[in-house]
Amino acid sequence: MAVGKEIRTKIASIKNTQKITRAMEMVAASKMRKTKDRMQATRPYSVKIGQIIKHLAQANPEYKHTFLVPREVKRVGVIVVSSDRGLCGGLNSNLFRKTLAELMQWENTNVEVDICTIGSKAFGFFGNLKVNLVGQVSKLGDAPHLHDIVGIIKIMLDAYEVGTIDQLYVVSNEFVNTMTQRPTIEQLLPVVAHELDENLSGHWDYIYEPDAKEVLDHLLTRFIESKVYQGLVENNACEQAARMVAMKSASDNAGNLIGELQLIYNKARQAAITQEISEIVAGAAAV
Amino acid sequence: MTMTVHVDIVSAEKEIFSGLAEMIFAPAEMGELGISPRHAPLITKLNPGEVRVKVSESESYPFYISGGLLEVQPHLVTILADTAVRAADIDEAAVLEAKVKAEEALSDSSGKIDYATAQSQLQQAVMQLRTLDRLRKRGG
Numbered sequence: 001m002a003v004g005k006e007i008r009t010k011i012a013s014i015k016n017t018q019k020i021t022r023a024m025e026m027v028a029a030s031k032m033r034k035t036k037d038r039m040q041a042t043r044p045y046s047v048k049i050g051q052i053i054k055h056l057a058q059a060n061p062e063y064k065h066t067f068l069v070p071r072e073v074k075r076v077g078v079i080v081v082s083s084d085r086g087l088c089g090g091l092n093s094n095l096f097r098k099t100l101a102e103l104m105q106w107e108n109t110n111v112e113v114d115i116c117t118i119g120s121k122a123f124g125f126f127g128n129l130k131v132n133l134v135g136q137v138s139k140l141g142d143a144p145h146l147h148d149i150v151g152i153i154k155i156m157l158d159a160y161e162v163g164t165i166d167q168l169y170v171v172s173n174e175f176v177n178t179m180t181q182r183p184t185i186e187q188l189l190p191v192v193a194h195e196l197d198e199n200l201s202g203h204w205d206y207i208y209e210p211d212a213k214e215v216l217d218h219l220l221t222r223f224i225e226s227k228v229y230q231g232l233v234e235n236n237a238c239e240q241a242a243r244m245v246a247m248k249s250a251s252d253n254a255g256n257l258i259g260e261l262q263l264i265y266n267k268a269r270q271a272a273i274t275q276e277i278s279e280i281v282a283g284a285a286a287v
Numbered sequence: 288m289t290m291t292v293h294v295d296i297v298s299a300e301k302e303i304f305s306g307l308a309e310m311i312f313a314p315a316e317m318g319e320l321g322i323s324p325r326h327a328p329l330i331t332k333l334n335p336g337e338v339r340v341k342v343s344e345s346e347s348y349p350f351y352i353s354g355g356l357l358e359v360q361p362h363l364v365t366i367l368a369d370t371a372v373r374a375a376d377i378d379e380a381a382v383l384e385a386k387v388k389a390e391e392a393l394s395d396s397s398g399k400i401d402y403a404t405a406q407s408q409l410q411q412a413v414m415q416l417r418t419l420d421r422l423r424k425r426g427g
Binding site: 041042044045048049051052055056059146204205206207208209210214215216218219222226229 | 295297298299300301302315316317327328329330331332356358360365367
């Protein structure tokens with residue numbers, strides 16, 4: 001019976017799509033667990049180095065490191081952290097929208113912008129825009145290493161040191177929970193300490209070994225690196241979570257669609273049978 | 288009761304140690320350091336080597352680190368340990384790589400091993416061996 005051939009093929013193709021989205025959902029769920037563990041594992045380091053930076057901001061050093069001194073802003077650097085792959089809901093587009101809003105603001109105040117991207121999605125997006133792209137890395141995988149991103153961080157730090165840029169920001173997604181990821185923009189340079197520790201008030205300074213410049217260079221570079229790295233692993237966890245949610249809703253949608261099509265198909269089939277019977281009956285009556 | 292100081296040792300990957308200690312020994316760049324409670328504030332870079340945390344007269348824990356930073360506050364000692372192999376040359380190479388990538392967007396990276404990497408790996412291996420050796424002597 002040739003009834004509803006189109007509907008049947010359509011149902012079959014949606015079923016295939018559903019299989020794929022369901023598989024992707026499960027893969028994302030298991031990857032999310034791993035990336036979340038990785039995110040939590042790197043947290044103690046970034047918390048501790050943040051604490052040291054906070055202490056440092058309260059010390060009264062004779063040597064003022066350039067990373068600690070604010071200056072007039074003529075050009076800013078932005079590091080955009082995105083995912084390498086799509087199919088993760090509005091994760092990347094929300095992030096880019098937030099970044100664009102900031103870029104507009106800078107443009108309005110005549111501040112120029114240099115951009116570094118992490119992840120192919122950001123590169124694809126900002127590569128097509130008229131922005132000054134100074135570096136990019138992508139295809140870092142689910143377990144990125146710090147040395148993968150050292151290069152682009154150093155581009156920005158060098159630019160800050162020679163005075164090309166006066167501020168450095170990092171844009172990435174913050175993992176709130178599995179359902180919620182929030183795009184955030186954070187200032188890395190000059191280093192700002194938000195809350196101060198009251199136990200450390202008064203005039204004091206560290207003993208630096210071998211000397212202040214070398215130690216602070218090392219410490220502040222590590223601090224920036226750990227901040228960006230933390231952003232990267234957090235963004236990875238966000239990507240998997242967003243993908244899991246997006247794929248779950250895609251599977252659910254496919255299920256609904258199949259249900260509706262199945263109903264239409266059954267009705268058409270029933271109508272065809274009824275018509276055939278009435279034709280036969282009419283034919284018999286005529287004889 | 289003897290005085291103690293809170294010690295945190297963390298690496299980029301995980302928390303290694305957190306607790307109270309009587310004294311900490313660390314391989315600072317200017318020479319081996321021993322930190323007692325209420326030490327003056329100090330920041331220093333660490334060489335690859337053994338960090339020893341003396342918890343009590345009879346108990347002490349050794350850790351191997353491949354470089355890092357040590358911060359001392361009178362009641363708090365923090366050690367940020369590095370795990371990756373790092374050298375100035377590697378950073379420069381990474382910069383060049385990232386720049387080339389941005390210009391050409393080619394994902395082709397050649398796996399060159401340069402002298403500095405090999406040297407720092409060697410130094411780490413030697414320090415790891417030395418730490419192991421000391422541990423063995425203490426145990427045996």
